[in-house]
Amino acid sequence: PASTSRLGHGGLAVGAVPLTEIAERFGTPAYVLDEGEVRERCRTYRSAFPEAEVLYAAKAFLCRAMAHWVRDEGLGLDVCSAGELELAVTAGFPADRIVLHGNAKSPHDIEAALRLGVGRIVIDSPSEIARLAAAVGPGGHQKVMVRVVPGISAGGHDKIRTGTDDQKFGLSLTDGHAQHAIARILGQPQLELTGLHCHLGSQITTVKPYLSAVRRMVGLMARIRDTHGVVLPELDMGGGHGVAYRPGEDALDITTLARRMRTELVESCAAASLAVPRLLVEPGRAVAGPAGVALYRVLAVKRTGDNLFVAVDGGMSDNPRPALYGVRYAPRLIGRASTAPPSTATVVGRHCEAGDVLASGVDLPGDIHPGDLLAVPVAGAYQLSMASGYNMVGRPPVVAVADGHARLLVRRESLDDFRSRDIGL
Numbered sequence: 001p002a003s004t005s006r007l008g009h010g011g012l013a014v015g016a017v018p019l020t021e022i023a024e025r026f027g028t029p030a031y032v033l034d035e036g037e038v039r040e041r042c043r044t045y046r047s048a049f050p051e052a053e054v055l056y057a058a059k060a061f062l063c064r065a066m067a068h069w070v071r072d073e074g075l076g077l078d079v080c081s082a083g084e085l086e087l088a089v090t091a092g093f094p095a096d097r098i099v100l101h102g103n104a105k106s107p108h109d110i111e112a113a114l115r116l117g118v119g120r121i122v123i124d125s126p127s128e129i130a131r132l133a134a135a136v137g138p139g140g141h142q143k144v145m146v147r148v149v150p151g152i153s154a155g156g157h158d159k160i161r162t163g164t165d166d167q168k169f170g171l172s173l174t175d176g177h178a179q180h181a182i183a184r185i186l187g188q189p190q191l192e193l194t195g196l197h198c199h200l201g202s203q204i205t206t207v208k209p210y211l212s213a214v215r216r217m218v219g220l221m222a223r224i225r226d227t228h229g230v231v232l233p234e235l236d237m238g239g240g241h242g243v244a245y246r247p248g249e250d251a252l253d254i255t256t257l258a259r260r261m262r263t264e265l266v267e268s269c270a271a272a273s274l275a276v277p278r279l280l281v282e283p284g285r286a287v288a289g290p291a292g293v294a295l296y297r298v299l300a301v302k303r304t305g306d307n308l309f310v311a312v313d314g315g316m317s318d319n320p321r322p323a324l325y326g327v328r329y330a331p332r333l334i335g336r337a338s339t340a341p342p343s344t345a346t347v348v349g350r351h352c353e354a355g356d357v358l359a360s361g362v363d364l365p366g367d368i369h370p371g372d373l374l375a376v377p378v379a380g381a382y383q384l385s386m387a388s389g390y391n392m393v394g395r396p397p398v399v400a401v402a403d404g405h406a407r408l409l410v411r412r413e414s415l416d417d418f419r420s421r422d423i424g425l
């Protein structure tokens with residue numbers, strides 16, 4: 001099931017609400033989230049990984065409703081700041097089901113995590129060990145994991161690869177930094193090391209790197225047992241499960257991934273005579289991405305040379321992904337039928353720079369004109385969560401649809417929002 005969104009399959013409605021109606025009622029640009037699809041994706045994970053703990057990676061997209069859906073479907077949460085953590089906990093997310101990540105946790109992040117009783121904190125650097133132990137205090141107790149870099153290259157783009165030693169996250173397995181940090185953590189009575197963590201990267205579309213990573217991580221767990229006599233009960237394999245942004249692209253099949261990871265884990269553990277640890281996974285994109293659609297209205301159309309530029313009322317301030325990672329989306333005309341022959345178009349945003357391109361080389365009806373509506377499928381992850389205030393355009397609202405009804409979850413950012421922060425002269 002979990003490959004393309006319903007809109008991607010040719011529908012013009014999300015959650016049984018026509019997208020044109022949403023555009024009329026809430027304005028554009030707007031992000032639309034299908035509550036049913038988010039929940040269904042959570043359930044797919046729960047049934048694919050029945051023995052594992054599934055944590056939704058909040059960085060993909062978080063608001064209070066999202067926290068409720070994910071909580072109610074039995075998932076935990078991966079957060080990487082006090083902001084994500086406090087939003088989730090104040091929305092009623094159980095803190096003990098939350099894992100805090102971060103390569104540079106601030107004193108505020110750590111204070112919030114300890115105050116709210118976060119389930120586990122993932123240690124990412126040697127300097128964090130003593131700092132965290134001191135913050136917990138003598139006689140205190142905190143569960144921790146260690147982020148290990150297994151030395152495996154995977155992921156959809158250089159900027160989102162985290163499995164090798166040439167990037168900032170985690171402690172290297174190959175040069176021994178991970179082993180050294182683990183020894184130090186085991187010497188801190190107030191820190192309980194529950195297991196190891198690794199995250200290979202994002203937008204990974206094959207199973208193989210996960211299997212190699214499982215083998216290496218189990219190897220390290222066996223060495224920890226041999227060296228320290230400690231059998232760690234947990235193994236967190238991170239997220240990174242890829243989705244299809246355009247028709248014909250490959251998504252990682254979650255059921256296959258789960259089955260093959262489980263087999264690899266059981267076999268690797270058997271070979272090392274190690275008790276099988278409890279598995280954790282942290283999908284973000286694959287839960288939220290395909291459940292979202294971005295809606296834009298066309299503001300201007302022009303032909304320059306061979307190029308048809310279609311400019312919409314949003315752009316890199318609500319979706320920086322094409323500019324950052326060269327991602328290709330598949331925008332579609334919605335709201336009217338057109339029999340005009342297709343033109344190859346470049347869909348651009350409204351911002352003050354030439355790199356503000358949302359999609360290039362897309363086929364759109366040749367009679368596309370200002371006022372038309374475009375829908376961009378697979379827009380639920382890493383778009384609004386990475387949106388900015390560039391050009392004071394304001395971030396779009398989030399509309400949830402479920403059972404034929406649309407409701408506003410997050411309102412549009414207004415000029416008053418910008419003004420209210422601008423407090424000095």
Ligand code: LLP
Binds near residue numbers: 059239
């Ligand atoms: N766990 C950890 C520790 C992570 O760092 C991440 C993502 C995830 C889980 C979730 O990964 P996912 O399943 O969503 O791939 N902004 C980029 C993606 C950055 C991902 C950062 N970490 C993009 O738009 O492609």
